[in-house]
Amino acid sequence: METRYLLRKDHLLPLLRRLQKGHRLVAPARNRHGDTFYAEVRDLDRFHLDLDTPPQESAKRFFLPQQEVLFTYRTDGPEGYGFSPVVAPSPPTVYFGLRPCDLTAILYTDLVLLKERRDPGYQRRRQEAVLIALGCSRPRASCFCNATKSGPFLDFGYDLQLTDLGDRFFVEVGRARGRQLVEDWHPFFAEAGEEDVKAQYQVALEAAGSFERSVDLDLAVRALADHGGSDALWAELASRCQGCGGCAFLCPTCTCYTLRDQCLGPSHGERLRCWDACTLAGFTRMAGGHNPADPGRDVLRRRFEHKLRDSVRQHGRPSCVGCGRCVGSCFGGVDMLMAIERLAGEAEPPEEGV
């Protein structure tokens, strides 16, 4: 078994400061309004590192920017019409304090964007990433990563995984880059003893027992694979959807995009890739106005079928990581938790004697 280590909290900032010398550093920060987001660390001493609150957004935008220039074009170049690809810089980056759900989302996105036709921008950013997870000792009210098997602590996938043990972090090494990091900065890490292993086990055990919501994802997945949801269920969900796209934009594993050409002058411009969402009518509407996805019926069916059925078929796991971000954000309350509960409810046989 891989050696486990301890990192005293006193030594965290000094370690981050050293990591920052060779890397860009991204970590959860609390802003002046009390909201926590993953953010790039510029000045570590003025950075309000927040390891207690799960960030409001995932780390998706660091790997897939909301808007990305793919290439520029000129109509008056030396050879007439010409294109030049735009390669945004992708410096080596340490992502510190990634929540297990967010890290699992990155691993899932790898399956989508790196398996067959590789996405060059994503690949560059992904190759330069060191992923340091922070296990969730206190899941939020809307979290359900226990059901999606993406938390509150991970078994694999991280370079390093930290567990908060009060005055120190318990450090598990997952991949080669994590091992390298510990070797490079060895003085910061002490070997963990038997007591520490027990303490970490206790924290993980308590975290696993502290989820407020309990949903049966497997049952919902099976129901969807076997017979799909009922028409009444999809109609009810669709009637509550406002088509704002918020669920997809917040979702750590939603990667759909649209392309837009932006004219910057009479003879030049750029092609942008922007986030898009399948709940928007314009996502599938044809030029003549016909929409093959009936907004009154299909708008959320497509989303949940993709997440809970098609992803399983293609990649062997649902593309929901149980982060619960769609739960608080939906105007109509038609979030993943509601869908799972309704689908699982339809899978169960009717009670006898009713």
Place this chain on the structure above:
Amino acid sequence: MAGLATAFGSGAMTNSINEIEEAELILVAGSNTTEAHPQVGRRILQAVDRGARLIVIDPRLTALAARAHVHLALRPGTDIPLLNGMMRCMLDDNLADDLFIEMRTENFHALRDMLYRLDLDQVAAATGVELQSIRRAARLYAKARKAVLCYCLGVTQHVCGTANVETYANLALLAGKLEKEHTGVDPLRGQNNVQGACDMGALPGVLPGYQSVHDLAARGKFEAAWRTPLPAEPGLSLLDMTHGGPEGPVRGMLVVGENPMLSDPDLARVEETLRSLDCLAVSDIFLTETAALADVVFPAACFAEKTGTFTSSERRVQMVRQAVAPPGECRGDGDLVMALAGRMGVPFADASPAEVMEEIALLTPLYGGIYHDRLEEGWGLQWPCPDRSHPGTPFLHKGAFTRGRGRFVPTVHVPPAEQPDGDFPFTLITGRVYHHYHTGTMTRRCAALDRECREAVLEMNGGDAAALAIRAGERVRLVSRRGSLTLRAAVTGRMGPGQVYTSFHFTEAAVNRLLGAARDPSSHCPEYKVCAVRVEKVA
């Protein structure tokens, strides 16, 4: 505004938006809440999920109406007979809150006498709503312990808008559904800061904080602070100005962040008026239809480029902080007014937004304790907030109404200015769509929203469409007594027979060219919700 001020003494939401979640009954009138106020709509949906009852009063089968326990699909413009009918049912079932009426209200006898003269069969005939549904709604509303009444422009944008509001206030007073948490009367404001603009006296007859120009002491206070005499009579209403015509009373106009060339009724008259002005200046962030007619256009700073406060529907004053510098020659509203005053020979002392807020606190009792430093942390402050130690007021009229006692104002049916007839057999209702905001100055310039909703459509009932041989998606001509336009037809179950609906966001199909200038005599709010039209196939 005027209606609630008469009844309660204050024209704003009596509750906070979050209180709606805990209500046991929600009555929604003239509001397509899930589309127009999604943040309020989500709380209504949550309350209904938890078991709250929902009553919707709306001619259209909106998303909320489809979910309602009782949907009263009234004929447009018949709120007053419908509500009077509900109140009569409450009296008949002995469901009025007698103790509340005795302790907290006045003029009940006038209302009671009027209600006892009411013929309920005539109510059903006038409104097109079955008596049984009216009675059911009355019982649900009166019996609920915590009942919120939300209304919006479907109530106010009528020739009898003020009387409509007074009638809804009567209903709440009669049932004693006021003065408590999770219980009240809540007009939903359509813009981030329209409450704030009203609070600051952007109304013809009041100084900031609804202090009347007729109030000598209040006027004296402002005259002393501003060192200038102030008019003792109310100014002109919006339509008095934009419908004044070539001989109108106003010769020069400064329009700030408003687009009357799309938003006001009878656009031909508006255009004639604006073109005849000696000077038109417009301040906006984009070149609007109105700005295109201007002699001078001031490029304005947008919300992200200025510091100040917005006051939301629930009377909550919140900080807006400058995030980026205004581009080019753009400037904030305060800067612009001060610079203009200087050029007009009345130099204002240079004042920061925080200093302006201090002046507001000094002169406006509702805002007496609201200062920028108190807004830095937390979630703003809800007025009334009379002093620095006051925590703000989540719900109004606790213990007593602002005006003392809640006043019953008996009202009688006022038919819409224009009724459908042989030449114009349809009733046109105008409103908004989910994806666009007001005249589209911002939202129509956004690629994603433009992709979602690119043009105006005319929603009509399947039976009406079939009778005219109109297919869904076909272009049709919409004609009123004042003009015509073409747009695409959408055949939908949302509309009742004889009614059509479209939105006013689109300059290519500016529906306000069709609307008349009829308006409420008290609030001067135009009748946007009823217009007689006909629908023609485009050859």
